[in-house]
Each structure stands twice: as structure tokens, then as C-alpha cells.
Amino acid sequence: MTQNTGGRGLPIIYHPDNPIYTADKTSDAKRQPKASEVTAASIVSDIVRLGLKVGDRLPAEVDMLAQYPVSRETLREALRILEVQGMIALKRGPGGGPFVSALNASYLARTATLYFHLSGATYDEVFDTWETIEPQLTAKVARISDKHLKERAFARFLGYQIDEHDETEVFSDLNNFHAVIAELSGNRVLTLITQAITHIVVEHVLNADEPVTQQSHLNDEHIDIAQAIIAGRPRKASTLMQEHIADVVENYRSRYPDRSSELVQWR
Template sequence: MAEESFAPIFDSLGTTSSRPIRTPKTAELVALRLRRMIVDGELTDGDRLPHEVELMEHFSVSRPTLREAVRVLEAERLVEVRRGSRSGARVCVPGPEIVARPASLLLELSGATVADVLVVRQAIEPHAARLLALTGSDTEFDELARMIDEDIPASYLANKLSAGAAAFHLRLVQLCGNATLSLLAGMMHEIFERHMEAVTAQKSLVDREKYEASYQLLVRSCRRLIKLLRAGDVDATYDHWQQHVTVSRASLLVGHESTQVRDILN
């Protein structure tokens, strides 16, 4: 009776039902445990893994198995191993850059344009600004204000306005408290900064008045944003930054409507 009741289930699985379930290798299980320790914060950025002998005893594994586990984490860029060093492996918690390059490559291969990237930015940043207005602290607002008063003017004077502006946009999202939005912004950061650099560099060389006007507009808009953030005006913050990124997108796309991501990164 039991065999008859289970038969349709196995039949629905098709040929895959005859494939054995792979048992994880011991090294994979050790890597899983160490990875979990990093994710849970038991091991933090810069920490050294315990000595090989200690880890071998702790996990009851051989040296080759342990080294294979460490190689798995090294391939994931969760640890850094200096060959020939007796200090062992060091934990290095990755940032958005770990996925930024593969993501950029996929965008290049798909023929994505700068317009595509700016649409993503336009979708992310106003929501991040809204979240920041809702949950942000004076310390976070002060950090953004300092960037407006110091970093952006310094980048402007060095004819690198793009670097200061891009950093402000990225930090705004990072401070909103949403890890997913921060990751997406980090992935797009290099593309956005490089394109903005090309556009602003052209303005600074060809039309200094337009370069100056762009700088003044950026500073006024960012200061308005800080004022709204401090007031906790969620809706006005969203509306203002939505308008900011919309105007910015239009400006950055003039003459670059069909520019592809690969044209920027190569």
C-alpha cells in the first residue's frame, strides 16, 4: 500500500529520482561553519583564524581537509591567505565591490546602456532618502552635511566634481539602513561615477560656466535635502530627491542616450 501511494510522487520526479543525493564533503562542512561564524559576527573583519592545529582539533579534521575549507572561503573572498606567512588566514568581510565587477560584466555583455543604470538609480535613491528621513539620526545627517561643506567643494576645486557627487549619492543610500538598497547602489557606483566624470570633465574644459552652474545646483539641492531630513519630512524628502535624480538623469544623458556600459568601463 505504501509503495503504491509513493509511486506517483517518484514518477513525477522523472529521471532525477534515480540520481543519488550528494553528501557534502567534510571540507565544505567546515567552510560552512566558518562562513556562518563570519556572518554571525563571531569572526569580524581583520580577525585572524585560529592556528591550523587548533582548527584541526576543533573540527576533528586533517590538515588537507582544513586547507581545502580555507581555500573555499578564499575563493569567496571571505578570507585572505598570505602564502609563506605564519600568521594564517585573515578574515576580510567584502563590500559591494565583490559583486560590482561581475554585475558590470553582465551589464556589458547584455548591452545595457547608461540610461538603464540611471533608471535604477532613480528608483533607489528617493526611497533611500525617505527611509533616512524616517529613521536617520543627527550624526548621520551631520556626516552628509560635512560632505556637502567639505568633500564636494574639494572635489569641485580639483576638477573632480563627479567623485564628490557620486560619493554623496552612495553614502545617502548606505545610511538609509536598508542593506539591499545599499548593495544595489554599491554595484552601480563605479558605472555612475565614471560616466559622471566624463560628462563633468567635458563641461569643465569646454564650458566653465556650465560646470560652475552644475556645482552650485548640486550644493543647493543637497543642502535642501539635509534640511528636509532634519525636519523628518518624509514625503517632502522623497519628492525633492525624486526631482533631483530626475533632473540629474536628464542632464547626464544629453548626448549619451545610447552610450553603453562597456563604453564606460573599457
């Protein structure tokens, strides 16, 4: 992929196999947001401002119409936008309505895969991004001075026994190990980006691999990484994470040599 200014100082990104490009023509081509998008943004701002928590119910439609000066159709479209993005859940029937949902990076991952697909990005590039970001994030977490905090966060993984759980539980738990590292970083942007990338790796790649219950070495590698993080050894933790990711990627490439060069799919 190369970058060109298009002769006007505007960043244009080209891909040799996909001539789609984008330019930041903010001066004369920026689309004005629709009323439903503006309303959706206002609702999100109010959720943050009011400190609403997961499971909290938003006001009834009649109250929201009084709060946001838009039509019923526009308000409902705004709520559908937030539902599609996973920000709220719309429950039907008695006691229903819009409720605040937990942030889920899978929605960010799905949007990202659309952009990745259109840009011509491959799974090899997703692997490269994973190998670039998470070892550095692991080192950052290892530098946390609160050892007890790290011990509590990784306690469930240190004594984990794969043969005591079914396939679905093992897969979820091994994936959650990476989520814990992201959350401990204290950087919400890095957390969401890292979780989105690992979600793509897990859902698009690892689900196609051999059963995780047959990969006890992954659990052993997680234990080694956790111990290095708890001990406050950032360089070792980073190296172990890099080797762990390389192990996962190499195993996948050896089993499916042609798939890693495929375009990232939007899903």
C-alpha cells in the same frame, strides 16, 4: 524583456537581443555545491557567529584544517573564493594569513555587471533602476525621527567646499553622500543593492564625464537633499533626489548620446 513560463511553470527570462535564458529547474538540475564552496560558506557563518570584526585574523591553516574536515587544497580554494568576493584578505609573509575584510558593495556590483551583460541589459536600464530605488530610499531616511542622528550623518556634506579638495577627494565625497543615505536606511539588503547600483553608475558612467570639480551644482543638490532629510520632509527629499538623479543622467546622455544604450560591461 519578457517573461515566459516555458510551458512547465518555470520562470524563463528572454531578451530580444540576447536569447540567453534561465530556468529554475531545482527539481532535477540543481548543481551540488563543491566542497570548497561549502567550506567557504562555513567560514562565513563562523565569522558572523563569532562576531569577528574587520581586521580580525582567522585561525591558522592548521587550526582551520582541524575545524573543517577537508583537505589543505580544498581549504585554500575556499579561502581564495572568499578573497575574490572581498570577504577576506590573504596577507603573505610573517604575521600574514586570512583577515576579515570590510563589506564592499563593489564586489556585488562586479558580479551583477556579469549578469547584466549576459542578459543584454543596458546602462539606460541601470539609470532606470537608480531612479526607481534611491528616491524611495531617501524618503525612508527622511522619516527617521532622530534628527540629531541625521544631522551628524550629513554634517560633513552641509559645509562642503569643492575648491578645498582635489579631484579624487571630491569624487569620493560626492559618491559617499549616496552611501550615507543607503546606510541610514537600516535595511542591509537595500543598502547593498543601492550601493552596488550607484557603484556601477559612478565607475562605469560618471568617471567618463567632465571633472566633478567643475560640477558644483551636484554639491548644491546634495545639500538641499540633506536639509530636506534632516527636516523630516520625505516627499520633498524624494523629489529632490529624483531631480538630482535625472540631472546627472540627462547631463550624461546629452554628452554621450550613444553610450547609455550600450550593454553594461562586466568589470
